Amino acid sequence: MRRGHFSLKDLPAWCILNNVAFIDVKVADISGRGYGFIAEKNLVDKEKDQNDDDVDFTTLLTVPRDLVLSAEGVEEYAKESKAFRELLNAAGHQSTRGDILLFLLFQLVLSSPDYNGGLGSSTPWTQYFSLLPAEVPIPTMWHEPELSYLEGTSLEPAVSAKLGTLTKEFDHLRDKLAGLSYWNELISIDETITVRDWILLDALYRSRSLDLPGLGESMVPCLDLVNHSSQATAHFQINSKGEVDLRLHKGCLVATGEEITINYGQDKPPAEMLFSYGFIDTASTTNSLVLPLEPLDDDPLSAAKLHAFGKVPKLRIKEDGNGMPQVSAPFVYLMCLNEEDGLAFRVLQEVDGSRHLKMFWQDDDITDSPDTIHTRLQHHELNKIFELRFITIIFDIIQGQLEKLSSSLAKPESARDRIWQAASHLRSLESTLFEKTLQVLDENRTQLLQEDTVIEYLRSMEADQTDIISAEAAENEEDFS
Known part of the structure; x- marks a missing residue:
């Protein structure tokens, strides 16, 4: 109008x-x-x-x-x-x-x-x-x-x-x-x-x-x-x-x-400033971002996990006072777990006929506190394994984002200068934050791979996989004869 x-x-x-x-x-x-x-x-x-x-x-x-x-x-x-x-x-x-x-x-x-x-x-x-x-x-x-x-x-x-x-x-x-x-x-x-x-x-x-x-x-x-x-x-x-x-x-x-x-917002990150106000404060020292999370494609429990989590799953990365990136993604800990680990879902039917999905970890009902799963995992004997899974998933997500950002983007002739500059600035800031985060995650992963618990677990998994392959080969040979 x-x-x-x-x-x-x-x-x-x-x-x-x-x-x-x-x-x-x-x-x-x-x-x-x-x-x-x-x-x-x-x-x-x-x-x-x-x-x-x-x-x-x-x-x-x-x-x-x-x-x-x-x-x-x-x-x-x-x-x-x-x-x-x-x-x-x-x-x-x-x-x-x-x-x-x-x-x-x-x-x-x-x-x-x-x-x-x-x-x-x-x-x-x-x-x-x-x-x-x-x-x-x-x-x-x-x-x-x-x-x-x-x-x-x-x-x-x-x-x-x-x-x-x-x-x-x-x-x-x-x-x-x-x-x-x-x-x-x-x-x-x-x-x-x-x-x-x-x-x-x-x-x-x-x-x-x-x-x-x-x-x-x-x-x-x-x-x-x-x-x-x-x-x-x-x-x-x-x-x-x-x-x-x-x-x-x-x-x-x-x-x-x-x-x-x-001051429009003391601690608002660059993406939020651009989203709400159309510019990025070059003098701001706040550097963080939020990404939406999608469940793993091959996870049969993905729908149940999303329902039990109760909110949109997100990955947050924020630099601390020393410029070190800190990662927060509670839902990823649920992504790491399966029934063999002790995660279970049951449908509870009330006397009025209504049905509710309940989530359990090691037989403890955690339906009302899904965010506490990280704390509970810290006391598990396979905690280092869960941390390794967590880091691997986060690493793959961030690496995928960085690959998109790293692709060359030439300025179109029709581009408005102010918008092009703001978008380019955001891409640069987030690329740097992704790179720093990947470096930290890689260091953490290297340390975990040196843990005795992790080494023993990976050896046992490799042995189990070898047994499965041998059994399948024997079965195929018998079928052929």
Whole structure:
């Protein structure tokens, strides 16, 4: 749907009309960073020196509570607008995110030059919505060819899954609104609103929402224009009146003309920053990633293990304070085990006829605590064998990812520089982390192979295999004669 127009020069008047207070800061278009906050004078935290005439108050921005887009704000607007209440009752009340996206969808229509009336009057958010970008550089909004840049990265499955979810959400929305003639015409008949609009609304929410004390997931107009820095100079908080303040950090100095920043997430890894905000902080020292796990193809217990685990299995790799990669993958320990080791599944039938799958290790019921399997294995006589299996599976998974990342990827002529650079940076970071992890795993595997328990076990397995081959050969010879 076509977007409305609301320029940056119109923002001061909007702020005055809606009681948004800027204190010696302004919004400016910053090269390479989009809109951001700039100091209009030397700013110093007032608690540092209260006698200096150049010292400003630490509050830089105040936004009234009634402008905050939260679960509370959505419900208040539903009381005021009958048309929005009908939309919310038909397709909302599932999650805060979902309700906020419906509110943004409402503002998208109200602010569009194609809007012909019928939904009631506009709100302060109607104008402000038109100031928000029509393109957000997060991967769900990348062009189809650009998604290939993520092949082999931890974002490849995450973005694919997210796009699938957004498509299902939009299809569900279309079905739910089929009974509302106004919305049915926009979405299903004229297709004025498409899944691409829904993806944009999700991108705006994901890149601009924050968690406010007492309000939860929220979007705050004007505050969402502040850019990120790991060396942030400001932070936000709720004041005694319930308003949202942007405040300078204690003891912090920002010179005239310098940018004021906040920290979007102290410990967010590169993939998460790119997924949610469309960039990677080059100054961040956090390096980690998450990969989804698939059961082994030849495991007859794979379906039972997945069901008993109860959540999506994942592999996490994170560098510790010394830069050493640490691996966490509880489900892989289940992948390592079979019935001969002592893993068992039984179906329990209740008196009411319901049936439940129960998981046992060495006859102990571990259905309610599948994550504890690693701790239990530590006390088993074959613990070293299980660790060797664990390392082997993880090694193969990571090696496969690294092979994908190592394949040469030439920059297409049509590639947008910002997206190409972000994807290339992510590929480089994750390749390095994979290589370091493989090195650590290989060292651990070498140590395990020198353990007496492992040596004896492997010898016995080799002997058993030899006996099986000999028996099969004898049987085949007898059959032939």
